[in-house]
Amino acid sequence: MDDIHNVLFTKEKDIYVISIDQKEYRVKDYLFQGCHLSFEMGESRISMYIAQDADRNYISYNGECYIIERARAAKAGRRGAAAHHASSVSSPMPGLLVKLPIAIGARVSAGQTLAIVEAMKMQNELRASRDGIVAKINFKEGDQIDAFQPIVELEPQKK
Amino acid sequence: MFKRILIANRGEIAIRVARACREIGISPVGVYSSVDRNSFHLQFMDRVFWIGDSPPQASYLNIEGIIDAAKKAKAEAIHPGYGFLAENSKFAEACEDNGIVFVGPDAKALALVGDKVASRNTVQKVGVPIIPGMQVVDTDIGVFKELASKVGYPVIVKASMGGGGKGMRIVRNESELEASVAAGQREAKSAFGDETVYLEKYIQRPRHIEFQVLRDHHGNTIHLFERECSIQRRHQKIIEETPSVALDDELRHRMGEAAKKVIEVAEYTNAGTVEFLLDENRSFYFLEVNARVQVEHPITEMVTGVDLVRKQINIAAGHRLGLCQDAVKQRGHAIEARIYAEDPENSFLPSPGKIRFLNEPSGPGIRVDSGIYQGWNVPPHYDPILSKLVIWSEDRETAIRRMSGALKDYVILGIMTNLGYLKRIMDNEKFLNGDYHTHFIDDNEKALRLSKGDLIQVLAGIALVSADAENTGVRIPGDTRTEYTSTPWQELGDWKICGRQVNRQR
Numbered sequence: 001m002d003d004i005h006n007v008l009f010t011k012e013k014d015i016y017v018i019s020i021d022q023k024e025y026r027v028k029d030y031l032f033q034g035c036h037l038s039f040e041m042g043e044s045r046i047s048m049y050i051a052q053d054a055d056r057n058y059i060s061y062n063g064e065c066y067i068i069e070r071a072r073a074a075k076a077g078r079r080g081a082a083a084h085h086a087s088s089v090s091s092p093m094p095g096l097l098v099k100l101p102i103a104i105g106a107r108v109s110a111g112q113t114l115a116i117v118e119a120m121k122m123q124n125e126l127r128a129s130r131d132g133i134v135a136k137i138n139f140k141e142g143d144q145i146d147a148f149q150p151i152v153e154l155e156p157q158k159k
Numbered sequence: 160m161f162k163r164i165l166i167a168n169r170g171e172i173a174i175r176v177a178r179a180c181r182e183i184g185i186s187p188v189g190v191y192s193s194v195d196r197n198s199f200h201l202q203f204m205d206r207v208f209w210i211g212d213s214p215p216q217a218s219y220l221n222i223e224g225i226i227d228a229a230k231k232a233k234a235e236a237i238h239p240g241y242g243f244l245a246e247n248s249k250f251a252e253a254c255e256d257n258g259i260v261f262v263g264p265d266a267k268a269l270a271l272v273g274d275k276v277a278s279r280n281t282v283q284k285v286g287v288p289i290i291p292g293m294q295v296v297d298t299d300i301g302v303f304k305e306l307a308s309k310v311g312y313p314v315i316v317k318a319s320m321g322g323g324g325k326g327m328r329i330v331r332n333e334s335e336l337e338a339s340v341a342a343g344q345r346e347a348k349s350a351f352g353d354e355t356v357y358l359e360k361y362i363q364r365p366r367h368i369e370f371q372v373l374r375d376h377h378g379n380t381i382h383l384f385e386r387e388c389s390i391q392r393r394h395q396k397i398i399e400e401t402p403s404v405a406l407d408d409e410l411r412h413r414m415g416e417a418a419k420k421v422i423e424v425a426e427y428t429n430a431g432t433v434e435f436l437l438d439e440n441r442s443f444y445f446l447e448v449n450a451r452v453q454v455e456h457p458i459t460e461m462v463t464g465v466d467l468v469r470k471q472i473n474i475a476a477g478h479r480l481g482l483c484q485d486a487v488k489q490r491g492h493a494i495e496a497r498i499y500a501e502d503p504e505n506s507f508l509p510s511p512g513k514i515r516f517l518n519e520p521s522g523p524g525i526r527v528d529s530g531i532y533q534g535w536n537v538p539p540h541y542d543p544i545l546s547k548l549v550i551w552s553e554d555r556e557t558a559i560r561r562m563s564g565a566l567k568d569y570v571i572l573g574i575m576t577n578l579g580y581l582k583r584i585m586d587n588e589k590f591l592n593g594d595y596h597t598h599f600i601d602d603n604e605k606a607l608r609l610s611k612g613d614l615i616q617v618l619a620g621i622a623l624v625s626a627d628a629e630n631t632g633v634r635i636p637g638d639t640r641t642e643y644t645s646t647p648w649q650e651l652g653d654w655k656i657c658g659r660q661v662n663r664q665r
Contacts, residue, residue, distance in 0.1 A: 051515035063567030071653030120509035
């Protein structure tokens with residue numbers, strides 16, 4: 001469901017021209033102090049909050065929060081994920097790996113629970129998206145894991 | 160009065176209790192787990208004690224460690240807050256055994272209200288209505304049929320040992336009953352190892368209404384009116400308000416009196432909350448007693464002007480209530496929004512992590528009970544509640560608008576929160592009209608999604624902070640200009656708005 005947008009940038013004297021999905025927007029008088037960002041766009045002055053870390057931007061605008069990443073890195077990840085898609089299972093949230101009810105070599109079927117991750121009193125079951133054989137398990141029960149790290153890797157069932 | 164109180168909790172509620180202690184001249188003593196050794200609540204205590212490792216079982220649920228800390232601190236009383244050990248009768252007993260006052264009901268009353276079946280039977284004896292259904296379990300389908308037609312369809316078949324919706328079947332008419340009971344039994348057997356199911360009336364579109372009650376050790380009982388808590392996700396409240404639009408003075412009076420009866424028959428002391436379901440015909444049914452200070456207690460404080468935590472401490476010290484029923488009035492309207500570290504666009508999955516920027520709202524009628532600070536790492540071990548935003552205004556409509564504005568001003572960056580989602584609820588027409596019940600979140604899933612409107616501004620902001628404005632850039636394919644009145648285009652590439660499900664049609 002991620003939204004992807006292409007962005008180009010140029011400067012004409014004191015006007016910044018930003019092309020978003022091939023449509024140009026003209027912006028001027030941009031100020032970025034602390035986490036406060038403001039600029040003139042069209043008839044009005046836009047203000048928002050931005051915090052950045054290595055590859056993520058957190059923006060709050062009009063009471064809504066957005067997390068925005070460079071899609072290049074994300075794409076590689078996604079392509080990786082696509083290649084992995086059927087073959088690995090990861091958690092969308094960081095947390096404690098509370099249960100790994102499978103072993104290497106086990107035959108699993110689509111929908112079967114491969115791992116349970118817990119954070120903030122909520123347990124999230126991670127399920128196999130297709131049939132396969134457990135090829136690799138990268139963690140053990142009790143490990144603290146980050147989001148989007150492959151936990152269990154599957155290989156296709158041999159005929 | 161006590162000299163020192165140990166607060167056996169963390170986060171915003173530990174801070175709330177510490178403030179109340181100071182206001183009556185009591186020294187607050189705190190506890191913390193390993194991961195909490197730099198947490199916000201420590202700043203509000205006169206002394207703090209380490210009680211164990213980060214997992215709750217090792218620390219905030221560690222009865223022995225907490226009693227030890229209280230003894231070391233020479234605390235005469237322990238306030239448990241909410242959650243953790245707040246409704247644990249063994250903990251209340253351990254306090255009693257060690258000569259420490261537990262700020263809450265005694266162990267006996269705690270045990271009674273903690274037992275759902277026992278408490279339902281007890282309150283029914285004094286004429287407080289409960290959801291009509293089976294009193295004793297039976298397997299004879301004839302008994303099910305007779306009872307179902309007596310209470311009226313729809314009915315619900317539930318597993319005795321159940322929870323989480325497993326083994327539950329809603330039955331609309333008699334032709335479905337036999338098959339549903341059999342299916343419920345099968346599902347209960349495989350999920351809980353026990354095939355016992357029972358039947359009760361299914362309340363469609365109920366509202367969750369609870370009454371705040373106080374009772375001292377001298378037999379004085381008052382209620383402090385209702386809180387409506389029907390806006391829930393995953394059976395957890397996220398918005399509460401008082402007064403409820405669903406009650407008139409007559410119904411309010413009857414429910415308040417019923418709540419007092421429940422507390423009196425249970426011989427319950429201190430602050431408690433009596434929960435009811437209210438159906439579409441304005442019939443109410445007792446659900447359970449919450450034997451603690453509730454997360455949503457501030458809205459009652461805002462409309463009644465009574466400090467509930469101070470009252471809890473005074474009652475525990477043996478003082479009289481000092482307040483009669485007629486003296487308690489509702490003034491204006493209050494709403495609470497719970498700020499959670501979770502992602503509403505992704506099934507409300509928790510989102511622990513570092514808070515990189517924090518801006519809290521302020522202004523008339525705005526109260527923030529917060530447990531966080533900028534730069535703090537929200538740990539994954541505990542409940543995702545970060546803070547509570549509480550609004551008071553003269554009437555409901557301005558209170559909702561004030562809440563919407565305060566939510567807009569409230570900025571937390573670095574983790575996902577439900578701030579934007581809560582604002583969308585405030586701006587929702589059905590909510591504004593008071594037209595809601597406990598299925599509101601599920602029924603309005605689409606209407607509560609993020610609109611796509613602001614993405615251009617957000618992407619422009621990203622472009623400005625990411626582009627190097629002074630750089631001449633690299634000529635990109637397709638840029639055929641030979642003379643530049645501007646810098647060449649910089650390709651900032653593709654940007655991904657993470658995990659957003661956006662209403663495309665808006």
